[in-house]
Amino acid sequence: MDHVIDIRNLRHAYKNHVAVQDITFTVAARSIHGFVGPNGAGKTTTLKILATLLKPQNGRIGIFGQDIVGMRNFVRRKIGYMPDHFSMYRQMTVFEYLDFFGAAYGLGQLQRDKVIADVLALTDMAGRKDDFIQGLSRGMQQRVSLARVLVHDPELLLLDEPASGLDPRARIELMEILQELRRLGKTIFISSHILSELAELCDAVTILDRGTVKYTGSMRGLIASDGAESACLLTLTAGHPPALDALRALPGIKTVTPGAESPAEIALTFEKEHLSPNAILTAAISAGAQVVSFTEDVKHLNQAFMDLTEPGVRT
Numbered sequence: 001m002d003h004v005i006d007i008r009n010l011r012h013a014y015k016n017h018v019a020v021q022d023i024t025f026t027v028a029a030r031s032i033h034g035f036v037g038p039n040g041a042g043k044t045t046t047l048k049i050l051a052t053l054l055k056p057q058n059g060r061i062g063i064f065g066q067d068i069v070g071m072r073n074f075v076r077r078k079i080g081y082m083p084d085h086f087s088m089y090r091q092m093t094v095f096e097y098l099d100f101f102g103a104a105y106g107l108g109q110l111q112r113d114k115v116i117a118d119v120l121a122l123t124d125m126a127g128r129k130d131d132f133i134q135g136l137s138r139g140m141q142q143r144v145s146l147a148r149v150l151v152h153d154p155e156l157l158l159l160d161e162p163a164s165g166l167d168p169r170a171r172i173e174l175m176e177i178l179q180e181l182r183r184l185g186k187t188i189f190i191s192s193h194i195l196s197e198l199a200e201l202c203d204a205v206t207i208l209d210r211g212t213v214k215y216t217g218s219m220r221g222l223i224a225s226d227g228a229e230s231a232c233l234l235t236l237t238a239g240h241p242p243a244l245d246a247l248r249a250l251p252g253i254k255t256v257t258p259g260a261e262s263p264a265e266i267a268l269t270f271e272k273e274h275l276s277p278n279a280i281l282t283a284a285i286s287a288g289a290q291v292v293s294f295t296e297d298v299k300h301l302n303q304a305f306m307d308l309t310e311p312g313v314r315t
């Protein structure tokens with residue numbers, strides 16, 4: 001199965017306010033797929049429909065090849081939905097909370113004990129299992145919420161802005177857990193209103209604005225979507241003039257700009273048709289430079305996002 005989610009011509013209106021209009025895209029199996037758009041773009045509406053909490057008014061949605069309306073119970077077993085608002089049972093301990101959901105999914109006590117130990121280990125919350133949820137930091141509460149979603153071992157995770165409101169450390173920890181989940185074979189569909197937050201994590205991304213898909217495809221394709229140009233940031237151990245010369249001599253290179261204050265940080269733009277990131281890296285190393293990191297240029301990514309979405313305040 002190539003596509004775990006297959007959305008065709010989905011539309012959804014609240015009374016006469018159209019929140020989602022005619023969106024079509026797919027999510028590949030075992031990928032991390034970002035769902036990005038400004039507030040009010042229609043992300044939560046789409047996720048609720050995928051989670052079978054809202055009925056699609058138009059269009060067809062397949063999950064694991066099954067129609068979401070006709071095969072609701074099948075779909076519910078396959079998915080783990082983490083809503084944006086976390087109405088937790090705050091008077092409960094972490095263990096009681098997970099045990100409650102395990103029981104709701106029909107797991108017996110022995111099975112629950114095992115599953116809960118597993119999901120607590122995975123989310124790095126084992127040491128907190130007897131803590132009251134109320135007293136946990138937001139980052140930890142998000143991890144408990146994620147643990148809850150994993151209790152019935154779903155193959156597809158639908159996560160609505162799980163990183164929002166987290167401090168940088170908690171966000172990085174969450175991203176690491178999601179990468180681990182992908183390694184375990186899960187497909188992850190994750191929303192955010194900040195594209196750069198998901199850039200490193202995601203294989204693919206769908207950008208939504210005012211209920212319309214503006215881009216769907218690989219993250220790499222998005223970075224180059226403003227034409228044939230791509231951008232990256234190369235960080236060396238120190239400024240290295242021979243490496244700059246070697247980079248400037250590459251066919252397809254457009255600009256090579258060392259940082260004014262930190263010459264070891266070099267911003268590059270290049271024609272993706274004629275030059276690969278691999279060739280750039282090889283040229284720098286062959287010239288004798290020592291490379292610290294090589295990444296997509298986030299500023300460039302933010303610009304791509306701004307270009308694809310319209311300005312203006314929304315709900």
Ligand SMILES: Nc1ncnc2c1ncn2[C@@H]1O[C@H](COP(=O)(O)OP(=O)(O)O)[C@@H](O)[C@H]1O
Pocket residue numbers: 014017018019037038039040041042043044045046315
């Ligand atoms: N229950 C609702 N009733 C009426 N309008 C809603 C409701 N939920 C969302 N909307 C509207 O639908 C649009 C999309 O909302 P939403 O799906 O929550 O977007 P996002 O998650 O991208 O911020 C917004 O304009 C929002 O105000």
Ligand SMILES: [Mg+2]
Pocket residue numbers: 043044045084160161
């Ligand atoms: Mg939302």
